Amino acid sequence: MDTDDDFMSNVSSEDDILPDDSENDMSGDEDFGFDDEPDAHIDSQKDDGYKKKAAYDISFKVYQPSDVQKQQDELINEVNMILDISKEEAAILLRHFRWNKERLIEDYMDKPSQVLDAAGLATTSAGPPRMQVVPGFVCDICCEDEPGLQTFALKCGHRYCVDCYRHYLSQKIRGEGEAARIQCPSEGCNVIIDARSLDILVTPELTARYHELLHRTYVEDKETLKWCPAPDCENAIECAVKKKDLDKVVPTVSCLCGHRFCFGCILNDHQPAPCELVKKWLKKCADDSETANWISANTKECPKCNSTIEKNGGCNHMTCRKCKHEFCWMCMGLWSEHGTSWYNCNRFEEKSGTEARDAQAKSRVSLERYLHYYNRYANHEQSARLDKDIYHKTEKKMVQLQKESGMSWIEVQYLNSASQALQTCRQTLMWTYAFAFYLARNNLTEIFEDNQKDLEMAVEALSEMFEKPIAELADSKLKVEIMDKTSYCNKRRVILLDDTAQNLAEGRWTFNTELLGSGANGGPSTRR
Amino acid sequence: MASQNKRIAKELAECTNSPPPGISISLPNDSDLHTWHVVLEGPENTVYAGGRFGLVVSLPTDYPFRAPTVTFATRIYHPNVTNDSLGNICLGPLKPENWKPSTRLAGVLEAVRALLIEPQPDDPLEARIADEYRADRKEFEKNARTYVQRYAKGPVKFDSAVSATAGGGAGSGDDKKGAGAATTGSGSGNNP
Incomplete structure (x- = not known):
């Protein structure tokens, strides 16, 4: 009976969650969730529990x-x-093994002294390290030999004056940002300084920095951990995606601070495009190879000396300023072949000009194709930025709405959800264009483009509604419409991402990046 | 600061009193302990034999906690030295992560000398020369000797050339005159 009850409640809660989820998906993840609890854990439990994971x-x-x-x-x-060694030594060993506990224990059991040696732990035990005055001591670093000089040595016994030790440590910590692998100052000695010795020697301020650096190396040493790149965010994210799988998945994670980013390359959420395409795309947009494209599309080269010429008026009889070659701008052939037909070119079929014309045409197609995708990509990028402005205005709007219509705080949250949905969907749309640029046509691309179109239409519609004046926003009919549209946008986004991710995981997309040297894109690349 | 000078002065004394083989040291400016001029004799039985190479050692203000920089003032054809007027050297112990305050300059200079005896083509600064060293040793030796003839004969000239007394150092006395003339007359073919 009990189990039945549980089962029933599970089913009903699932029903509740599914439609609810698509609506709140973004707002919940992004920030401003209605509850202040860390919902990442709850989400993951929910996933494991009874929701089929999206691709x-x-x-x-x-x-x-x-x-x-x-x-x-x-x-x-x-x-x-387990190993019966001090905590400081355990920490050094773990860092040496990049926090791979199993391997550390296995290796240590096997050949303890070798492991200790490699990790920079002296095997001799000369008691706990402490400051000491040694009669007749001369510091090997500063050559100071004053009597009563305070000295210090790690377990390796290389003794230096405390001043030099301090200077050395502060140079390492402050100057080089080193912490986990600071060795004894003696040449050729690889004994690592432990946290307790450091605490004895340096100022609390430096100790704090040292521990911060250690803390940082922990995350940096572990492949499955990464810092959230958002400014001032101190959280770390754990994700098991391997580097070699990045052509199969776009591992997008979202931090408690609300920042969504790709675990693979740390850039902002760029679903559905895989990291490598993103890198290529950003490089393409950034470097001036497109200037060259413009040149190919808008200029021609002198058939004889290859000087680049832009025709800015005048007749088709060109005389190269450099080499004095005379040719026809239209057919690129020799002008002399035109005979006496001076002002128009009726020799289109002439062989001498065919090649130049072909290259020209190809280059134009390639440029137009790029511009097609780039303009849409840039448009969504800009709109997303504008949406951010609107988002700030939304907060004011919501306060106004509360005053004017007597709605409660919770009742105006739909505007917040709409704004969040707009942001996320535009971000996705933006990257669909970069993705599409590299996509080679097959029968899947049509489905992709349909999905893209549906999402785009939904987003633009929502964007339009969202910009309506306050008076209209308060209308309960429009409120329902906005809520519906928000939910619809999120749903379309999920569908698009799901479809793309699934095909990516199964390797069904074909990309044209390796093919850039041939086919329709051949023009500019072969000429450059 | 005082204690740093103490260390540098001690090292300088050690290096001048019992210099490492084939190495002689001088200060271009007696009041500045942080710049050393070093003359390195090309080791016997190497392609550099018979050449005399100028090295400039500059010690950072917080020496010995930071590594000194050592550069060739004389052009040299070598896989681990940049083939330009900068003469940068790729030397393990001088890298910041390897440098230890207890490392002595004498040891560093000996390491430079060892590099002339045995180049390290697997860790090159000049990839082309390293390739040549591995693939066509004869050609490498010919080029290295040509460089010695062209640049490393006669009085050693240091780029900064703070004072005329700097160059020749403890080497052979007759080099001291006319420091400016010899090394610049590179391609003229009057060298033996």
Whole structure:
């Protein structure tokens, strides 16, 4: 009976979640969720529990700084207990093994002294390190030999004066940003300084920096962990996606701070385009290869000396300023072949001009194709930026709405959801154009383009509604329409991403990036 | 600061009193301990034999906590030295992550000398020369010798040329006169 009940409640909650989810998907993830709890965990539980994962979904976890510290402490404690070594040494060993506990323990059991040696831990135990005055001591770094000089040595026994030690450590920590791998100052000695010795030697300020750097190396050492790149965000994200799988998935994660980014390349969410295409696209847009494209499309080259010529008026009888070659702008053939028909070219079939004309045509097609995708990409990028402005205005609008229509705070949240949906959908649309630019035509591209069109239409419609004046927004009919459209936009986005991700995972897309040297794009690349 | 000078002065004394083989050291400016001029004799039984190479060692203000920089003032044809007027060297112990405050300059200079005896083509600054060293040793040796003839004969000239007394150093006395003339007359063919 009990189980039945559970089962029933599961089903009903699933029903509740599904439509609800598509509507709140963005707003919940982005920020301004209605609840303040960290919802990443809840989401992932929900996923594991009873929702089929979408193809573009990737499982990940967000860790706050305290979680990251706790993880390290746990690992250190574990190794400390299993191997019966001090915590400082356990930490150094773990860092040496890049926090791979299993391998560390296995190797250590196998050949302890070699492991200790490689990790920079002295095998001799000369008692805990402390400051000391040694009679007759001369510091090998500063050559100071004053009596009563405070000295310090790690377990390796290389002793230097405390001043030099401090200077050395601060140079390493502050100057080089090093922490996990600071060795003994002695030439050829690889003993690593441990946290306790450091605490004895340096100022609290430097110690804090040291621990911060250590903290950072933990995340940087682990392949499955990455810092959230948002400014001032201190969280780390864990995701198991491997580098070699990046042509199959676009691992998009969202931090508790609201920032959505690609775990593979740390750039902002660029679904559905895979990282490599994104890199190529951004490079293409940034470098001036397109200037060259413009040149090919708008100029011609002298058939004899290859000087680039832009025709800015006048008749078709061209005389190259450089080499004095005379040719016809229309057919690119020799002018002399024109005989006496001076002012028009009726020799289109002339062989001497065919090649030049072909190259010209190809280059135009390639440029137009690029511009087609680039303009749409840039348009969504700009609109997304404008939407951000609107988002700030929305907050004011919502306050106004509350005052004018007597609606409660919760009742005006639909504007917030709409704004969030616009942002995310435009971001996706933007990258669909970069993706499409590299897509080679097959029967899947049509479905992709249909999905793209549907999403675009929905987004533009929502965008239009969203900009209506306050008085109209308060109308409950429009409110319902906006809510419907928001939900529809999110749904279309999910459909598009799901479809693209599935085909990507199964390797069904073909891209034209390797084919750039041939086919329709051959013109500019072969000529450059 | 005082203690740093103490260390540098001690190293300088050591290097001048018992210099490492084939190496002689001088200060171009007696009041500045941070710039050293070094003359390195091309080691026997190498393509550099008979050549005399000028090295400029400059010590950073927080020496020995930061590595010194060592550059060739004399052009040299070598896989690990840039083939230009800068004469940068790729030397393991001088890299910031390898440098230790206890490392001595004498040791660094010996490492430079060892590099002349045994070039490290697997860690090159001049990939083309390294390739040549591996693939066509004869050609490499010919080129290296030509460079020695052209640049490393006669009095050693240091780029900064702060004072005339700097160059020849402890080497052979007769080089001291006319420091300006010899090395620049590169292609003229009057060298043996």
